Amino acid sequence: MTNEQKQLVKATVPVLREHGVLLTTHFYNRMFQFNPELKNMFNMGNQQNSKQQTALAMAVLAYAENIEDPSVLLPVVGNIGHKHTSLDIRPEHYTIVGNHLIASIQEVLGEAATPELVDAWTIAYNQLASLMSGHEQGLYKRHTEQKGGWTGWRPFVVKQKIVESAEITSFYLYPTDNGSVENHLPGQYISLRLFLPELQLLQPRQYSISSAPNGEYYRISVKREAGSQHPDGMISNRLHDYINQGDVVDLSAPAGTFVLNASSDLPKVFISGGVGQTPLLSMLENLISNKNNINVPITWVHGCRNEEVHAFKDKVAEISHVNSNINQHIFYEQLKETQNDKYEGWVDLEVLKDTILENETEYYICGPAPFIKKHYNFLIENGVQKSAIYFEEFGPASLQLN
Template sequence: MTEQQKQLVKSTVPILREHGVSLTTHFYNRMFEHNPELKHVFNMGNQQNKKQQTALAMAVLAYAEHIENPAVLMPVINNIGHKHTSLDIRPEHYAIVGKHLIASIGEVLGGAANSELLEAWALAYQQLADIMSGHEQKIYGQQTAKTGGWAGWRPFVVKQKIKESEEITSFYLYPSDGGAVADFHPGQYLSLRIFLPELNLLQPRQYSISCAPNGIYYRISVKRESGTEHPDGMISNRLHTYIQEGDLIDISAPAGTFVLDEHAESPKVLISGGVGQTPLLSMLEELIAKGDEMKTPITWVHGCRNEGVHAFKDRLVELEQNCTFLKKHIFYDSPAETTADQHKGWVELAMIADDILQDNADYYICGPAPFISKHHNFLLGKGVPKEKIRFEEFGPASLQVG
């Protein structure tokens, strides 16, 4: 791209800040109208709640702002790349997206989008597509190089289906071909896809792996969503109601960048809300499995409504009994009783500051966006370095903190 073309792209930044979601909404409507087959690839729940449109608008804006040095966006590109490989996104998909994105810029901006601007954006998009696709090919290569690794979709058998609480059920997934299961980094997720008769579509969803790597199976633990009219509710309810032991589900290889630093010997503080505990449970099991070697102090902080919806409560007690370096703090909206490690109300880190504010500790937070923001800001306010705080927001990233 020429310097003039880069400046043309940057000139659209104010428009993208103000009208980015309108542009991406137009783009998705256009693309699905002309390429309806892509509805099988995209999460239509995130289309309905506008999370995907917002996430794309933020990404396009960030790219336009950094068009002169897109390398600074590599952490974001890496995160998106993991999501794309989990959905089996391939280079040919970028050509389709590019076609409709450039057309949408012209249609939304109208007379403000002259041929020079559209040409600049077409070149900018191709540059981004090359960066993204190239990075994703590296991730695919890493996945297939592992023992038991693969790319794309692979059928797994549901060998066990276990109810963990009033809302959460675990599914134990074994490869249908009897082959090996690739290791993963604790904190990563799987994508699965199932057919939704209500939408007449295959639909993908990401679920965190809730067990430590074991080489035999993966476990996902799914919360039943409260409504069936929303696509997310359709998926979780279908898993809970219709998917039974012995059924096959297509799974993509483990992916994700919210992962445990397995080699750091610093204290670990794991903070979760509701079903947000699932990736942290994988981390906890792995830390305890390696505990005899590392003796890493661990503090587990979890909040949910009550004991009835508290999944893995007994598992946590079991882990605590076998681990002298694990402390826990549980917050219930309505506890049967309060104790030194069981508290009433929402998670309040200030109440347990003496246990969680440890020198050089690493913090991992997972839950709804307001939950993450609250605790991230508390830790920053207490002087915890930003780089020591990792977090995961389920769904397309919309959260900007710190």
């Protein structure tokens, strides 16, 4: 890009800040009108709740703001690349998206979309698409080089369906070809795809792998979205209501950058809310199965409404009992009776301040966006370095904390 073209792109930053979601909403509507087949690749629930439009608007804005040095966006590129490979997005899809994005810029900006501005954004988009596609090809290659790895969609059979709580059920998924599966990194997710009769569409959803890597199967632990007819909860509820032992679902290979720092022997603090404990369970099970980590201090902090909805309650209690290096602290919004290491109310790290605020400690947080932001800010305010805090927000990213 020329300096003049970069300046033209940067000049759109104020418009993107104010009207970015309007632009991305127009873009998605346009793309699905002309390429309705892509509805099978996108989470239509996130289209209805505007999460995807907002996430894309933030990404476009960040790219425009950093057009002179896109390298600062490499961590974001990494996260998006993992999401794209989990959805089997290929180079040809970038061409389709680019055509609709440039057309949307012209249609939304009207006369302000001069030929020079359109040319600048076309070059900028192609530059970004090349960067993204190249990164994703590397991820696909890495999968094919792994034992049991694959790209695209692979059929898996449900061999076990286990109720973990009043809301959460686990599914043990084995490949139908009886082959091995790629060992995921603890904390990663898989995409699962089902046909939704209500929408007449295939729909993918991401679910954290809740088991340690084992080369044979993946376990996902899914929360029922009570009373939800919104597309966002349809896949989860369909798994609960209609998918049983012996049924087949499609999975893509493990993905995600929220992973356990397995090479570190520093103390670990896991902080979760509700079903946010699932990737942390994978990390915990991996740690206790590794003899090299037998003495690593681990603190497990979890919060949910009450004991009835508390999945893996007995499992984690047993792990804590058997492993003297693990301590757990449970917060219930409704606590029937006072017990050791159980507290009434929402997760409050202030209560555990003397226990968890140690030098040279790593913190892993997973839950809804407000939950993450609250505890991330507490740790920062109490002197914890940003580099020691890892977090994952379920759904399209809206937090910009690091």
